Amino acid sequence: MTEIQMTVNGKAVRGTVEGRTLLVNFLREDLRLTGTHVGCDTSQCGACTVHVNGVSVKACTMLAADADGADVRTIEGMAAADGTLSALQQAFQDHHGLQCGFCTPGMVMTAAALLKENPKPTEAEVRHYLEGNICRCTGYHNIVKAILAASGQDVSAIAAE
Amino acid sequence: MPKDSGIGASSKRREDVRFLTGAGNYTDDINVHGQAYVHFLRSDVAHGRIVSIDTSDAAAMPGVVRIFTGDDFAGVGGLPCGWQVTDRFGQPMQEPAHPVLAQGKVRHVGDPIAAVVADSPEQARDAAEAIAVEIEELPAVVDMKAALSADAPKVHDDLTSNLCYDWGFVEENKDAVAAAFEKAAHVTTLELVNQRLVANPMEPRVAVGDYSRATDESTLYTTSQNPHVIRLLMGAFVLGIPEHKLRVVAPDVGGGFGTKIFHYAEEAFCTFAARQLARAVKWTSSRSEAFMSDAHGRDHVTKIELALDADNNFTALRTETYANMGAYLSTFAPSVPTWLHGTLMAGNYKTPLIYVNVKAVFTNTVPVDAYRGAGRPEATYQLERVIDKAARELGVDPIALRRQNFITQFPYATPVAVEYDTGDYHATMDKLEEIADLAGFEARLAESKARGKLRGLGVNCYIEACGIAPSNLVGQLGARAGLYESATVRVNATGSISVMTGSHSHGQGHETAFPQVVADMLGIDESMVEIVHGDTARTPMGMGTYGSRSLAVGGSAMVKATNKIIAKAKKIAAHLLEASEADIELKDGQFSVAGTDKSVAWGDVTLAAYVPHNYPLEDMEPGLEETAFYDPSNFTYPSGAYACEVEVDPDTGRVTVERFAAADDFGNIVNPMIVSGQVHGGLAQGIGQALLEGAAYDENGQLLTGSYMDYAMPRASDLPFYTVDHSCSTPCTHNPLGVKGCGEAGAIGSPPAVVNAVVDALRRQGHDITHIDMPLSPSRVWAAMQGE
Numbered sequence: 042m043t044e045i046q047m048t049v050n051g052k053a054v055r056g057t058v059e060g061r062t063l064l065v066n067f068l069r070e071d072l073r074l075t076g077t078h079v080g081c082d083t084s085q086c087g088a089c090t091v092h093v094n095g096v097s098v099k100a101c102t103m104l105a106a107d108a109d110g111a112d113v114r115t116i117e118g119m120a121a122a123d124g125t126l127s128a129l130q131q132a133f134q135d136h137h138g139l140q141c142g143f144c145t146p147g148m149v150m151t152a153a154a155l156l157k158e159n160p161k162p163t164e165a166e167v168r169h170y171l172e173g174n175i176c177r178c179t180g181y182h183n184i185v186k187a188i189l190a191a192s193g194q195d196v197s198a199i200a201a202e
Numbered sequence: 203m204p205k206d207s208g209i210g211a212s213s214k215r216r217e218d219v220r221f222l223t224g225a226g227n228y229t230d231d232i233n234v235h236g237q238a239y240v241h242f243l244r245s246d247v248a249h250g251r252i253v254s255i256d257t258s259d260a261a262a263m264p265g266v267v268r269i270f271t272g273d274d275f276a277g278v279g280g281l282p283c284g285w286q287v288t289d290r291f292g293q294p295m296q297e298p299a300h301p302v303l304a305q306g307k308v309r310h311v312g313d314p315i316a317a318v319v320a321d322s323p324e325q326a327r328d329a330a331e332a333i334a335v336e337i338e339e340l341p342a343v344v345d346m347k348a349a350l351s352a353d354a355p356k357v358h359d360d361l362t363s364n365l366c367y368d369w370g371f372v373e374e375n376k377d378a379v380a381a382a383f384e385k386a387a388h389v390t391t392l393e394l395v396n397q398r399l400v401a402n403p404m405e406p407r408v409a410v411g412d413y414s415r416a417t418d419e420s421t422l423y424t425t426s427q428n429p430h431v432i433r434l435l436m437g438a439f440v441l442g443i444p445e446h447k448l449r450v451v452a453p454d455v456g457g458g459f460g461t462k463i464f465h466y467a468e469e470a471f472c473t474f475a476a477r478q479l480a481r482a483v484k485w486t487s488s489r490s491e492a493f494m495s496d497a498h499g500r501d502h503v504t505k506i507e508l509a510l511d512a513d514n515n516f517t518a519l520r521t522e523t524y525a526n527m528g529a530y531l532s533t534f535a536p537s538v539p540t541w542l543h544g545t546l547m548a549g550n551y552k553t554p555l556i557y558v559n560v561k562a563v564f565t566n567t568v569p570v571d572a573y574r575g576a577g578r579p580e581a582t583y584q585l586e587r588v589i590d591k592a593a594r595e596l597g598v599d600p601i602a603l604r605r606q607n608f609i610t611q612f613p614y615a616t617p618v619a620v621e622y623d624t625g626d627y628h629a630t631m632d633k634l635e636e637i638a639d640l641a642g643f644e645a646r647l648a649e650s651k652a653r654g655k656l657r658g659l660g661v662n663c664y665i666e667a668c669g670i671a672p673s674n675l676v677g678q679l680g681a682r683a684g685l686y687e688s689a690t691v692r693v694n695a696t697g698s699i700s701v702m703t704g705s706h707s708h709g710q711g712h713e714t715a716f717p718q719v720v721a722d723m724l725g726i727d728e729s730m731v732e733i734v735h736g737d738t739a740r741t742p743m744g745m746g747t748y749g750s751r752s753l754a755v756g757g758s759a760m761v762k763a764t765n766k767i768i769a770k771a772k773k774i775a776a777h778l779l780e781a782s783e784a785d786i787e788l789k790d791g792q793f794s795v796a797g798t799d800k801s802v803a804w805g806d807v808t809l810a811a812y813v814p815h816n817y818p819l820e821d822m823e824p825g826l827e828e829t830a831f832y833d834p835s836n837f838t839y840p841s842g843a844y845a846c847e848v849e850v851d852p853d854t855g856r857v858t859v860e861r862f863a864a865a866d867d868f869g870n871i872v873n874p875m876i877v878s879g880q881v882h883g884g885l886a887q888g889i890g891q892a893l894l895e896g897a898a899y900d901e902n903g904q905l906l907t908g909s910y911m912d913y914a915m916p917r918a919s920d921l922p923f924y925t926v927d928h929s930c931s932t933p934c935t936h937n938p939l940g941v942k943g944c945g946e947a948g949a950i951g952s953p954p955a956v957v958n959a960v961v962d963a964l965r966r967q968g969h970d971i972t973h974i975d976m977p978l979s980p981s982r983v984w985a986a987m988q989g990e
Contacts, residue, residue, distance in 0.1 A: 076223065078230075079230070086489070117224040142217070143456025168919040169919050172917055178879075181917075
């Protein structure tokens with residue numbers, strides 16, 4: 042067992058984990074931050090995407106012990122303290138960018154990383170950046186639209202509804 | 203002018219806030235104090251006799267609580283099948299036993315052999331690896347036609363063959379159809395495969411069984427589209443637990459697409475083990491496990507023939523389909539290739555004579571059952587592909603050929619037992635031609651050509667049947683369940699409302715759309731109405747969500763119950779206003795006396811119902827809560843026309859979808875934003891089937907596509923923005939909302955459009971190609987271009 046400590050959503054946390062414990066399990070089971078989801082076991086689906094030291098990471102491919110000392114952000118840390126949704130989260134609601142909600146935390150975390158790197162992405166750039174995030178409900182239409190809208194671009198011409 | 207609330211408004215989804223902040227409550231987020239974890243040891247061979255299972259080493263491993271095998275379930279019922287099909291000779295289908303854990307034989311890769319319950323998931327998994335299982339491997343049957351040969355190995359030793367049933371529909375028409383083919387001026391024949399798919403909701407299945415010794419009550423938390431159905435099947439047929447001692451909860455569910463309708467072994471196991479151990483037991487499927495334990499979809503092999511007269515009128519249609527059941531009958535598997543498929547073979551066309559033959563076959567593969575569309579995509583694909591082929595053979599425009607044969611008079615009784623109440627197929631085709639800008643195709647073709655790309659256009663129609671019903675009819679057809687829906691509208695004292703529905707939302711937005719209906723009827727704010735679903739302890743018996751039924755059936759039950767509320771509330775208002783009940787009007791949440799300025803507010807009436815000081819107690823009970831059950835008199839029949847434009851790279855065979863347009867008639871619409879979203883998702887699944895997806899087995903029954911490394915899920919970069927329109931509306935005539943259902947349309951209507959478009963692109967380049975089987979992967983398209 043290994044003692045670890047890290048900052049999660051601005052709060053210092055510590056824990057004791059097995060060497061094989063994945064970051065996603067530490068977040069979900071030890072910290073009870075269940076917004077980060079597990080949708081596959083081959084690092085394909087992206088439902089577990091979080092930010093580690095400002096970089097988007099699939100939390101199912103990182104050992105909790107490797108995140109020792111890191112600054113981690115999860116979906117639970119994306120809204121303001123008073124509950125106000127971030128512009129990106131709000132765009133997902135405004136443009137119906139989610140249905141069952143299971144892939145949504147990973148989509149939001151990946152999209153946030155994209156907009157940090159590339160504040161005004163093209164449609165093609167958004168679609169390419171989402172390569173590691175699978176959604177089965179939305180057909181991606183409204184996810185891509187929401188991300189473009191969150192970047193401040195006019196999406197009214199893209200497609201009705 | 204778009205409405206900003208009530209029926210017809212694109213109200214933003216209230217459930218989004220919890221999903222966007224990580225506050226959803228999915229089954230895997232639920233932990234019960236002191237719970238143990240189960241890991242299933244699954245067969246790694248497709249077919250074999252279990253010689254021995256030695257659990258002694260595993261049982262001694264750290265943390266192991268108990269190890270279960272098939273013997274532990276000897277006194278327990280098997281998983282039931284919910285639909286019995288009668289074959290064309292009047293005999294019931296062959297129905298094999300489906301044990302919770304394998305007994306004697308394993309019949310597909312993934313069949314559970316043993317279950318290890320331990321203190322942690324890791325301990326359970328480690329111990330499962332230490333179980334020594336000896337299996338005498340038997341030859342496997344994978345190919346359906348081979349499975350029907352006389353010397354094929356039998357999946358079930360106690361059945362006479364691997365044939366589940368040989369179904370004819372309508373059997374009495376068989377000779378008349380044959381005679382029509384004799385007289386036909388032209389016959390078009392097409393053989394095609396509707397490949398096996400895996401539904402792949404993003405949330406893998408999870409089950410948590412809990413048991414209270416204090417009350418002798420079992421609770422199952424599970425990823426289900428229909429908790430009441432699971433309670434009935436598992437309680438009555440598998441474990442023998444009466445309903446009042448069994449609660450099934452399906453909280454937030456991360457997508458279903460059909461595969462979470464069914465009652466699965468893991469649910470029964472966790473409930474059973476929790477009772478045995480007096481300790482909660484949790485199972486969380488991995489994605490790899492999901493591929494070999496979630497019911498698969500489609501998997502039909504079909505020959506379809508279309509007869510036409512000299513004027514290009516369709517005169518008869520005949521199909522022969524082999525439908526894969528897999529190794530066991532999943533809950534509703536037998537109904538999919540029969541009543542959900544044969545009844546749709548008329549499509550949008552007035553073909554007078556139709557005969558459908560379906561042979562359902564057992565193989566050593568994962569069971570196959572309903573997946574988004576369930577039988578209707580298979581019907582649509584055959585029909586719309588054979589019509590396209592006929593148009594090419596006859597040298598006529600495929601749209602014109604369709605239009606010529608459209609049904610135009612409603613109601614219309616098809617020769618395959620169903621009656622369409624409404625539709626306007628020319629209107630949706632007109633709308634499609636507009637929104638898809640078909641007039642601009644030639645210019646886009648030239649532009650693609652200038653870039654060295656082949657471009658093709660594919661158009662097709664579809665019809666769907668939603669809200670399968672009525673219950674007495676489906677009972678005659680073999681259903682072992684009713685297909686009504688329920689709602690309880692509980693008005694609280696201060697006027698807020700809880701609506702308990704038997705339908706279940708797992709992405710469809712019921713928590714937003716259903717309140718729009720109730721609030722609209724009462725003239726109150728949507729935020730005053732809350733939807734309760736997904737818990738048998740809190741909702742009336744209801745059949746759940748599948749087959750695009752929730753609004754048409756569940757919504758109708760809600761309307762019925764709300765009308766009862768209005769009737770009673772008017773009586774209370776009449777008493778408060780000292781007026782005649784007949785003079786009371788309800789508008790904008792106010793009850794008023796017609797022709798006067800006397801009124802009471804909604805909240806005054808609801809308070810009077812629960813604080814009945816000034817109340818006609820001698821005539822009426824206090825309280826304001828009503829329940830209704832609604833059993834539809836018919837299916838609903840959404841329809842539409844779809845157009846796809848593709849580009850094909852002539853050097854690689856890679857297909858890209860450049861444009862996709864969908865013109866649908868869903869009848870009346872409650873929330874247009876949600877409806878568009880449903881279409882988008884369906885289109886992605888249909889385009890995914892056409893171009894990317896497919897579950898593959900090798901000849902030994904090994905699943906080759908066992909993870910997202912091998913099974914091509916559609917990604918954002920595989921898909922375009924879609925153009926969708928649902929302004930064409932012929933409201934349903936037999937439900938109170940005039941709604942039809944929109945959940946499956948996209949998945950039903952889109953595969954033929956894509957394939958038609960690719961064939962069109964290749965033919966324009968001079969390739970003599972009439973068909974390529976899905977998925978149209980680069981290698982298949984390239985091979986077709988090489989004449990292979």
